[in-house]
Amino acid sequence: MANLIVSGAGGRMGRLLVSMIAREKQHxxxxxxxxxxAGFAGQDAGxxxxxxxxxxxxxxDYASIARPNTVTLxxxxxxxxxxxxxxxxxxxxxxxxxxxxxxxxxxxxxxQLAMRxxxxxxxxxxxxxxxxxxxxxxxxxxxxxFDAEVMEIHHRTKVDAPSGTALALGxxxxxxxxxxxxxxxxxxxxGITGVRPPEKIAVVAxxxxxxxxxxxxxxxxxxxxxxxxxxxxxxxxxxxxxxxxAAWLEHQAPGLYSIRDVLGL
Numbered sequence: 001m002a003n004l005i006v007s008g009a010g011g012r013m014g015r016l017l018v019s020m021i022a023r024e025k026q027h028x029x030x031x032x033x034x035x036x037x038a039g040f041a042g043q044d045a046g047x048x049x050x051x052x053x054x055x056x057x058x059x060x061d062y063a064s065i066a067r068p069n070t071v072t073l074x075x076x077x078x079x080x081x082x083x084x085x086x087x088x089x090x091x092x093x094x095x096x097x098x099x100x101x102x103x104x105x106x107x108x109x110x111x112q113l114a115m116r117x118x119x120x121x122x123x124x125x126x127x128x129x130x131x132x133x134x135x136x137x138x139x140x141x142x143x144x145x146f147d148a149e150v151m152e153i154h155h156r157t158k159v160d161a162p163s164g165t166a167l168a169l170g171x172x173x174x175x176x177x178x179x180x181x182x183x184x185x186x187x188x189x190x191g192i193t194g195v196r197p198p199e200k201i202a203v204v205a206x207x208x209x210x211x212x213x214x215x216x217x218x219x220x221x222x223x224x225x226x227x228x229x230x231x232x233x234x235x236x237x238x239x240x241x242x243x244x245x246a247a248w249l250e251h252q253a254p255g256l257y258s259i260r261d262v263l264g265l
Contacts, residue, residue, distance in 0.1 A: 002250045003030035004243075005065060005072040005093075007084055009058050010040035010048060013075035013098075016239045018049035027243065031065040032058045035080065066093040071118075071246040075238075077159075078102045085113045094118035094252075096245045098125050098238065100164030114256035118249050122259040123164025125241030129215060130259045132230045133172050136217045139226065140176035146219040146226070147196060148173045153206040153214045161205035162187065165215055170203045173217070 004021055008014040009032035021029045032045035046054030059065070066072065066087050071094040074081045081099040088095040100123050102110065110121060124130070140148060150173075152166040174181035179199055186202040213232040218225065232238070241259060248262045 002027045002246050003067075003070045004028065004246060005031040005033065005062075005070050006045065007033050007062070007072055007074040007080070008035075008076040009045050010034040010038045010043075011075070013235060013239065015049040016235055017073050017075075017242065018045045018054075019051045020236075020239050020243060022046055022049070022051040022054055024243075027246070029054055029056050030070050032056050033062045033065070034058050034060060035076075036060040063087045063091065066091040068092040068094075070094065071096060071250055073098075073242050073246060075099060075242070078106055082106055082110055082113075085110055085119065088119070089113040089116040092117055094246075094249050096120045096122075096125075096242055096249060098122060098242060101160035102164075111256060115254065117254050118252050118257075119255070120245045120249050120257045120259065120262065122241075122245070123168050124213075124238065125245060125259060126230070126232060126237040127241050127244075127259075127263060128237065129165055129230045129232075130241075130263060130265060132215065132217070132228060133169060134260065134265045136169055136228060137172045137176040139217075139219060139228070140173040143219045143221065143226065144177060145198070146221040147198065147200075148177075149202045149204070149218040149220070151204045151206070151216045151218065153208060153211045155210045155212065156207050158207060161207070162203045163205065163213065163215070165213070166203050166205065169215060169217055170201050173201055 004027050006017045021027050034040045040058045044053050045056045075098045078101040081097045150166050150169045152163045171181045216229040245262045
């Protein structure tokens, strides 16, 4: 039984994680944290999540509860997650990060810190989406002369674009084709763009309503097109993947891991 700390316990993902931990009984809720500005300090995490009193009060001091025998689940934002990773690395606490929106500088710092403790960083914890990434890499090699594009849609409140998952899919395709993703990525088209260069990989972001997250990889050839789509129907898929990652990470050596490592893909 893993001792779990939920970061961002007052948010939608945080509340869902708390409720799943309470319901499944396979893990123990060891702590719940939230930013002081959120106004949830002192509230019982279970009551806030709608599952009844759990005896775990929400606090704003992560360093006071981070321990080597804990695994933190962090779905906050890039800046907060990086701060929490700093603490986890100093305390030897394991941490699972599902936040997106990291700048290249933040990614570099996160990779340095991650090696000092047990860390999973993944833009999408869904098992299905990580299977899609593996398949997309294989198809990108097989259909090497097909144009590759990535399209995603998320809810209107998502603050970063394209999604971290869409970027990860683009990088996966580029790596499979021995291409530099940054040099070949296209993030929008307008006006007279000219003929599409074969090596380019477009990543298009849509925002509408309450869409949890759809990702489609399009391989376009002459006279045919292959589309691979994953649709997240609820955040349960992300939460379940995070709990699976936490259980796996608890027994690993210090280092940076992905969900594909967790799943053995």
